[in-house]
Amino acid sequence: MTVLAVLLASIGAADIIGRRVLPGFVVVIAGLLLVGAGWNILWLAPLLGIAVFVWIVAARSDSFAGITLLAVYAIVLIALSGTLTFDDVPIQGWFDDLAVPSLATVPFDRFALGIGVVLFLTSAANVVVREVLSLTGPRVLEQEDDLQGGRVLGPLERWFVFACAVTGNLPAIAIVVAAKGILRFPEISRDKPEGLRAEYVLIGSFVSWGLALAFVPLF
Numbered sequence: 001m002t003v004l005a006v007l008l009a010s011i012g013a014a015d016i017i018g019r020r021v022l023p024g025f026v027v028v029i030a031g032l033l034l035v036g037a038g039w040n041i042l043w044l045a046p047l048l049g050i051a052v053f054v055w056i057v058a059a060r061s062d063s064f065a066g067i068t069l070l071a072v073y074a075i076v077l078i079a080l081s082g083t084l085t086f087d088d089v090p091i092q093g094w095f096d097d098l099a100v101p102s103l104a105t106v107p108f109d110r111f112a113l114g115i116g117v118v119l120f121l122t123s124a125a126n127v128v129v130r131e132v133l134s135l136t137g138p139r140v141l142e143q144e145d146d147l148q149g150g151r152v153l154g155p156l157e158r159w160f161v162f163a164c165a166v167t168g169n170l171p172a173i174a175i176v177v178a179a180k181g182i183l184r185f186p187e188i189s190r191d192k193p194e195g196l197r198a199e200y201v202l203i204g205s206f207v208s209w210g211l212a213l214a215f216v217p218l219f
Contacts, residue, residue: 006031012119
């Protein structure tokens with residue numbers, strides 16, 4: 001899972017830093033070195049670099065190519081997770097010495113994957129949400145200009161939902177759903193007969209939460 005962690009972290013970091021390719025490549029190299037890829041970096045770095053490049057270019061042009069390639073990479077890396085394991089992890093000692101009781105029983109690869117998922121859910125996940133919203137039509141996507149705060153609340157919601165699901169605190173997720181409804185109710189209540197605002201909020205919210213929950217089975 002460490003290679004998938006590096007991929008998610010590199011895409012997430014590249015998207016956070018203004019969708020720049022170079023920072024994504026730097027995270028790919030640094031991440032592979034930190035997880036102990038060794039000589040495997042010679043073929044893993046170009047492969048992951050392609051995914052980062054396609055993601056950034058596709059995100060700039062509102063294309064599904066980056067999302068599709070990431071999904072393919074994720075499936076392949078999950079299938080090969082038992083093969084792509086590295087023994088000599090440079091930061092294993094640092095991780096073992098962390099004075100965090102809750103991490104005492106957490107394997108390093110799961111910890112690394114958690115970091116990668118959090119970085120991906122920060123900004124890159126907004127790309128997925130926006131692309132799905134674009135499928136509903138331009139009029140729905142235009143509601144983004146009126147409903148402010150989604151790009152800020154989105155990451156916070158995804159982090160909370162992901163953390164609650166991983167720790168088994170599922171009832172707390174209901175709080176997010178209820179709070180989102182209360183927060184958006186005044187704006188939705190002023191919606192036009194077409195119901196475009198409600199459609200924007202519902203689709204955007206469910207896709208956003210779905211992304212956070214999609215990674216939970218990996219833990």
